[in-house]
Amino acid sequence: MSKKTDTTRRAIVGATLGVGLGIGSLSLLAPVISLRPKKVVNPEDEPPKEGDLLVFATGDKTGQEITIDDLPLGGPEVLAYPKDPQSGVVKSGEKNNLVLLIRLDPAELSEEVKQYAADGTVCYSAICTHLGCAVGEWDAQRGLLLCPCHKGLFDPRKGAEVVGGPPPRPLPTLPIKLENGKPVVAGGFTSPPGVLAGTEAAGGSCTI
Incomplete structure (x- = not known):
């Protein structure tokens, strides 16, 4: 060889x-x-999806399905959680699932907002993009959504754009439609809800 x-x-x-x-x-x-x-995602932690109903997150009607008649024209906003219509599970286990509904005059909405609204009713993430507090107050005089923690102001007629205070970006929109007189989720958030990495302010975080 x-x-x-x-x-x-x-x-x-x-x-x-x-x-x-x-x-x-x-x-x-x-x-x-x-x-x-x-990684297992519990049903109550799943993000909103098309077809979800919306239920009261606070108050005497907590857990009850919201109808258009529950929303006063011109505000204030109503805090809500999505609810899976098949299982009946309310998705309240995830903080970023908290949303707000507010019913406005359709003529006052910007063209961009109208495509996500239903008969003047708009739905936004209720988690402030500054430090994660709940945007749960209404400035009736100026017609603006107010975060009570650091006075962030958002204009619901213009895509919840920031018009005052420290928030670094608008509240993400959750598209909705009307079915049988009830606001129903029509798609996912237009951008990630809550505080994004790299945009946090110094000094910790807020709680709902």
Whole structure:
């Protein structure tokens, strides 16, 4: 046998062993990977989805489905959580699922807002983009949504744009439609709700 033939044979055997060891290593890793815990999202933590109903988040009617007649024309806003119509689960386990509904004159809404509204009713994330407080107050004199923690102001007629205070961005919109006299979720948030990484202010966070 020539030296060249012997060298070639050794190379082939070495390569075969290498592939075999590689496959063996992968097969050993597979059970380990499968043992990693899978992230389980509880039904009450799931984000709003198309078809969800909206229920009162606070007050005497907590948990009851909201109708258009429950929303006073011209404000104030009503805090709400989405509810899965099939399972009946209220998605109150996730802070960023808290939303607000406010019924306004359709003629006052910007063209962009109208495409997400239903008969003048608009729905926004109720979590302030500044430090995560609940935007739960209404400045009736100026017709603005107010975050009580640091006086952030949002204009609901113009996509909840920031018109005062420290919030770094508008409240995300949740598209809605009307079905049987009730506001129903028509899609996901137009942008991520809550406080985004890199936009937090110093000094901690707020709670609802």
